[in-house]
Amino acid sequence: MIRSRKTPRTLLLLIIIFWITIIFGLLFLPNPFSLFSSQKTINVYSWTELIDMRKVVEFERQTGIKVNIGYFESNEELYSKIKLTRGVGYDLIVPSGYMAEQFIKEKDFLQKIDKSKLHFWPRLNPNLLRHFYDPENEYTIPYMWSIYGIGINKSYFSPDIRKDWSLIFDTTVSQAPRVLIDDIRELMIIGAYYLFGSLDKIGEQQITEIKRVLLEQKKYTLVYAEGGAPYLLASGQAPLVLVTSPYVLRVVAHNKDIDFIIPDKENPIISIDTLVIPASCTKQDLVYQFINFLFSPEVVQYHVDQTYFLPAVTDVSCKEVETSSKNILNTCARGITKFKFLKNVIPTKAINEALLFLKS
């Protein structure tokens, strides 16, 4: 108990610095629990649903490679997390179109793809290649895709209802309670396509116009959520939804009253989810092995059946559905060569302003 009152300050400081060093040292171990297992591991960051854990487990069992999957629910969430960590720690990412473009624009963020290691490349649907975000497909591999459209509950509407975007955006056409996608950026761009037909000349004036339309929408909008759409549509709480095709098609399978409308059938708005490899990845062999596995017909078929997404390869049939757009969907839209995309044409600041304008 006898303790000298005076403790040298420098010593105390040294102790503190010692602890800070230790704590920082521990921080940089990504997973303290996997240290002891010398397994081969890759880290994947994907949209929810797009890579099913059941198949991953199969892959792990076959190859002995451990796959850690994290899921994100919006492109922007992906971007923020990747930006914050500068991509370190991820070996495979699944962004969709305009986000892939963003990644490519940032120098040295992605690595080029070695197509010779991808056995499935010839099987890819050529219509999905060489788009605006990656004209030579140097960095991206199209994986799954979907079409933006309108899901309706037929019992709520008269049969001769207008089957284009005005059903959603023109509140004089319908006042039905509706569900819209929750990504304000996507919503604004689809609005721009509805209002101006193209994204070529989006200026301040146009943005104001889009905001006005969206605010008008809000009066009749029940929820901004893509995921909840199927249930709300099926239970009749929202007879009108604006989402991507998979979320409606999975309801159509159980409910004859539901229909999926694709406005602009000749060149619909689509979203392609692509696979990209960050530059920091050093486990190319493992990653390519995994990608090849994902593209094996059996695995693609499984994902298509489970999620109703459209496959990027031509030798897998789409999930057959009975809707007014069945000639597009059931053939995996193979006849269409021209697509519209969601592009990053509105500055971030304007989007934030729109968000505050719409939801505060």
Place this chain on the structure above:
Amino acid sequence: MIGIRLEGITKYYNGELIINNLNLTIEEGKFFALLGPSGCGKTTILRMIAGFENVDAGKIYLGDEDITHVPAYGRPIKTVFQNYALFPHMNVFDNVAYGLRIKKMSADMIEQKVLRILKAVDLEAQVNKYIQQLSGGQQQRVALARAIINEPDVLLLDEPLAALDLNLRERMLLELIDLQEKFKTTFIYVTHDQAEALTVADRMAIMNYDGEIEQVGTPKEIYEFPASSFVAQFVGSTNSIKGYISIPQNEQAVLNVAALGEIVITLPKEKRWARDGNHAVLSLRPEKIEISKKPLEGFANHFTGVVESIVYQGRWTQYKVRLKNDMRLQVFEQNEEHFPQEEIDYYDEVHLYWQKENAVLLEK
């Protein structure tokens, strides 16, 4: 010789001098009581002996060994705490066995010893009870057993009976004396209760408010011959009569008290300060005074006064008598008689007598 010797102990507490250059020797095998008012630093001394407080200056010897810087757990000195400090998460057995287990004694040995000591303090039936299930007296005994089982050279008791009620306290005091005689350990007993100290101690020390030792001696010495007016007042009750000494040639020494007259006193030779004309205080124990309505013979001192209050206290009756100089004297009279022989009442004129040997002259 395994007594305790304190040499020049000095202790500061938050920058304040609590104990200054204190010397005290406690002989082996004695029941030693350290008596003093609350806050006089007696507990601090005990804690320094136990090793809970460090000493700012001076040395503590256990026998011939300097233990000033030995940590508490290294001293063969055990303590019985004021609130017993029994471990609430252990039962009686585990509490008592604690010290032995720390010493890594064998389990058989521990059990044997613990049961023996619990028998000695009459707690056999409570072996497996938890502390909260025991009465105050039982807890007290567990604390004693827990300390004694380690066969300490010195046992420190810090007001161990303060939490008990009066009857129990008296019984425990006797038990403590028995225990001390049985184990022949040096007991150091700290208390502020003079009656307790007088009862238990072989020797005792009295401390004053400044943390100084006023007197060391046997209880009888201290009671009968207090060395200072502080001791006289603190141990038992007393009447203090102030005056100045006058020693007429070849005559009895007297104390001159203003407006009262002369009191005959004895002047021991060792009290060198007691010179003619010096001021002094006479300490007169109330029970040494005879009170009577009738005049009596054979006493050196005789005064008269008026009874102001009478308090009947069972064993004795306490009177307050106002003398002619308005000084009040306290008088105890034993209630020996079963019948009222001479009833003393309020405002009665009474005679007070005492022998000169029964009063002690003290320095002012």
Place this chain on the structure above:
Amino acid sequence: MVKSLVSRVWLPVLASFTYLFLYLPIIVLIFLSFNASDFPFKWDGFTLKWYASLLHEPELFIALKNSLLVALTSVALSLVMGLLFVYCGWQYRLYRFMPAFLAAVALPEIVLAVGLLSFFSFFSVPLGLTTLIVGHTLLGLSFVIPIIRTQFLELDYSLTEASLDLGASEAQTFFKIILPLLSPALVAGGLLVFILSLDDFLISFFCSGPTSQTLSLYIFGMIRLGVSPTINALSTMLLAISSLLVIAFCSLNISNRGL
């Protein structure tokens, strides 16, 4: 009269309504988890198929494993650090810094989460289980330290002295006396941190990496995908597990009451 009306009638009625309020949604949920129909409020007969399908959900088990790992590590870390802070820190009067631990309670969790995220990104710390543990331990400390400290202050210092007096070293005293006497606070604090960690959403949401899906994130993701009988089954299962744990804990507590 008024008083007896309030205490005899109103309070029990209010209390029963509280129970109804607390349990109504849960009972509906449990009921629906056994419904064979995809859609609620259309009873298609009793089934366990949703539970069966849960068992084939590898993601769930990974999330559960991650959550448990994070929770247990955070509990251990915050208990050890908190205990050492309270016990060893008093000599250095480190309790002067006690208010420093209040901020985590006085600020919304999202502020902490966002702050941690910017901290990690500034130092390029890879997000993962480690970063989750850091965040949860941070939260845990600010709950555990006041709990341990309250109990520590209630400890009689003379017990420590008694133990030293009886020959125990400081280390022995710590393990034999202090630790057992603090154990109620440690158990309560540990349990609280465990729940906080399992329950935590915001820190997990911001500070998790690709390899650290937790139970909360998994449930949130499922709920975002809309109402489904699988979530009902999962919720019922979680309810059952936590009730069992609480019952086990309580009965343990009761059997220890002799203390």
Place this chain on the structure above:
Amino acid sequence: MQLFNTLKKQASFIAAVPALIWQILFLYVPLLFLLSASFFKRWPVFNVYDLTFTNIAAVITTAHFKIIGWSLIQAMTIATACLLVGYPVAYFFAVKMRRWKNFFLFFLMLPFWTNFLVQAYAWFFVLERNGLLNRFLLSLGIIREPLQILYSPFAVILVMFYCYLPFMILPLYGVLEKFDLRLIEASLDLGATSSKTFFKITLPLTMSGIRNGFLLVMVPAFGEYAIPAIMGGGRYLYVGSLISNYFLESRDPAVGSSFTTVSGCVILFIVLIISRVMASPKQIQKQER
């Protein structure tokens, strides 16, 4: 060897200090980051320290303050509602109930042990258009058409109230159980009516529990993210969802930091005011120390 001895002397400091370092490193340094990020140009800051007020200026707009204000009102409403319901319930269990107390208390706390997302999710079936509540009201004939309760601010408040109620009841129960009932008797004995007794004796003496409960509910409710996201249908922004939006959705962490700083300051200010207003009487404070 000498170093070892020196370190041994400091052993308890070495052992005690990690908790503090943890707190400073992972709470205060990050908060400082947020603060600096709102005032400096580069984010993350390293070499360029250009003081700028554009980030803060971007936050000081009516839209942002409308969101902060609404979140605050909502948090206050929830805390008040929890107090109004929680106090009598806690009082009932702590004071009135004798038998089966632990049993009922156990069931009161049981939902608290489950993940709060599960608790929130359970309300879907009660609140939705075809849900229990609408059916009940329809069958009573109170309403003709089912109400849209789900995805409304009311649903958000209701579910948050549900999830946070235990956080109010627990501290209240804690103080009420320790409350000396003889004080009530003494007050009644001295001639006070029971309502006067409640406001003059019971309420002031249990103020610490009220304050703790109130803050435990209000602070997290202010920054809540998940429940509005699930129950609110994304129709309105709350402080939590806007912060998350700035950091995770809209690539603007600089403005996000400013907004977090501003709303953090607002809530701290409110917390300080509330702890002042709901301070316990002086004597109790002394005892508590």
